[in-house]
Amino acid sequence: GILEQPELVRPEHTKAQPKDNGIKVTDITFGYHDKEILHGVSMDIKAGTVNAIVGPSGSGKSTIAKLIASLWDVNSGSIEIGGVDIKDIALTDFNDRLAYVSQDNYLFNETVRNNIRQGRPDATDAEVEAAARTVSADQVAAKLEKGWDSDVGEGGGRLSTGEKQLISFARAVLADPRIFVLDEATSSIDTQTEQLIQQAIDHLLQDRTSFLIAHRLSTIRKADMILVVRDGRIVEQGTHQELLRRHGYYHDLYSKQFAEESAARILQ
Numbered sequence: 001g002i003l004e005q006p007e008l009v010r011p012e013h014t015k016a017q018p019k020d021n022g023i024k025v026t027d028i029t030f031g032y033h034d035k036e037i038l039h040g041v042s043m044d045i046k047a048g049t050v051n052a053i054v055g056p057s058g059s060g061k062s063t064i065a066k067l068i069a070s071l072w073d074v075n076s077g078s079i080e081i082g083g084v085d086i087k088d089i090a091l092t093d094f095n096d097r098l099a100y101v102s103q104d105n106y107l108f109n110e111t112v113r114n115n116i117r118q119g120r121p122d123a124t125d126a127e128v129e130a131a132a133r134t135v136s137a138d139q140v141a142a143k144l145e146k147g148w149d150s151d152v153g154e155g156g157g158r159l160s161t162g163e164k165q166l167i168s169f170a171r172a173v174l175a176d177p178r179i180f181v182l183d184e185a186t187s188s189i190d191t192q193t194e195q196l197i198q199q200a201i202d203h204l205l206q207d208r209t210s211f212l213i214a215h216r217l218s219t220i221r222k223a224d225m226i227l228v229v230r231d232g233r234i235v236e237q238g239t240h241q242e243l244l245r246r247h248g249y250y251h252d253l254y255s256k257q258f259a260e261e262s263a264a265r266i267l268q
Helices: 061-068 091-097 112-117 125-134 138-143 161-175 191-204 240-246 249-267
Strands: 023-032 035-045 050-054 076-081 098-102 179-183 209-213 225-230 233-238
Touching: 023 061, 035 061, 035 076, 035 225, 035 233, 050 061, 061 098, 061 179, 061 209, 091 098, 098 161, 112 125, 112 138, 112 161, 125 138, 125 161, 138 161, 161 191, 179 191, 225 240, 225 249, 233 240, 233 249, 240 249
Parallel strands: 050 209, 050 225, 098 179, 179 209
Antiparallel strands: 023 035, 023 076, 225 233
16 A cells, blocks of 8 residues: 555755745645545744644644655645745755654664664764753663663664653754654653653754644643644634633633643542
8 A cells, every 4th residue: 555655756956945944834735535634724834933733633733744744745735945845845855954753753673872873874973972962862771781782672662652752852853954843742651751751842942943743732832833723724823822812722622631631630
């Protein structure tokens, strides 16, 4: 089935260099097979800002993330970076500019050091370790018998979900892209590394254009812009405080989740 999928059509050389790392999404549609998932989604994101995409499961928020990351092509409409359609940017240039981090990043049956080095294969050991320290991934190596030279197992099977995320963040830091897309990167993590994960994300987003696709609304309250997706459409956008004041769909989502989290803390 994978081999039967159409390949992305991209030029060998970038046709025009983006003027910055702002992202403009214009009236995009997308569907799987005959079912349309996104219906005319548009957004205009300023360079260097933190943007969150939220909504219930199945609303289309992760689909938007994958399209921005050029994992798939839109059915109609356009996505531009710095005024240049992403279809006019060579894949090598695009991948140097943007990093996509999901909740289930794959780690190779290799050492901690070499898994991080996947972000930039020519990096020195010192550069790998420096990137790891910025997101506390050095703490993962410190717990293992052989430190940086410890094998993580097939798919990172010897590590916890949170530890694998820290290594994937270090890999992204080493690559040093100007755009980050974090797709549910804080979900399904153990409580021991939750604070480290949040600190790592705060570092990753500094001075970069970024998208956070989030389930936990408490993690995105400081975002410059929150885009609320429902049934494949953006139904609201604004800051956390602006959206709460409107008492719309975001207010309902946040209030419900806050009540559920408060009840869970009481039960604990």
